[in-house]
Amino acid sequence: MALFRRLAHLFRSIGTETHQADALIFYLRCDRCGEVVPIRVNRRWDLLQELDDGVTGYSLHKDVLGAQCNALMRMLVLFDNTYTITRQEAEGGRFVSQAEYDAYRAGRGAPGD
Ligand SMILES: [Zn+2]
Numbered sequence: 001m002a003l004f005r006r007l008a009h010l011f012r013s014i015g016t017e018t019h020q021a022d023a024l025i026f027y028l029r030c031d032r033c034g035e036v037v038p039i040r041v042n043r044r045w046d047l048l049q050e051l052d053d054g055v056t057g058y059s060l061h062k063d064v065l066g067a068q069c070n071a072l073m074r075m076l077v078l079f080d081n082t083y084t085i086t087r088q089e090a091e092g093g094r095f096v097s098q099a100e101y102d103a104y105r106a107g108r109g110a111p112g113d
Helices: 002-017 098-109
Strands: 023-030 036-042 048-051 055-065 072-080 085-091 093-096
Touching: 023 072, 023 098, 036 055, 036 098, 072 093, 093 098
Parallel strands: none
Antiparallel strands: 023 036, 023 093, 048 055, 055 072, 072 085, 085 093
16 A cells, blocks of 8 residues: 555656647648647657757657548648747648637537538
8 A cells, every 4th residue: 555655656746747838739731631730749758859969859750541531741840949839840731729629620510510
């Protein structure tokens, strides 16, 4: 039981460490079908360090598959060492804003759609 309590405590502390600041979200619109896919990223786990005499920045590579078609989208985001985005590229889709994602979801849910 003592071990279980320690584990439970460990899981709780991992949970509280994952606070909002580490969470990033991107939206990609599929070139083929127009689906907008949200991509949730934790910068603590999902980013690769770019090393050159120390950490010069971070990069994020993700393959993204929507639910509507089987076209694969690929995204690449580069950050500097303060986690500021310096470059964003997508293949098979394009980055859209959260507003566009909300509009996409509202459109799909509209009566008569
Ligand atoms: Zn698609």
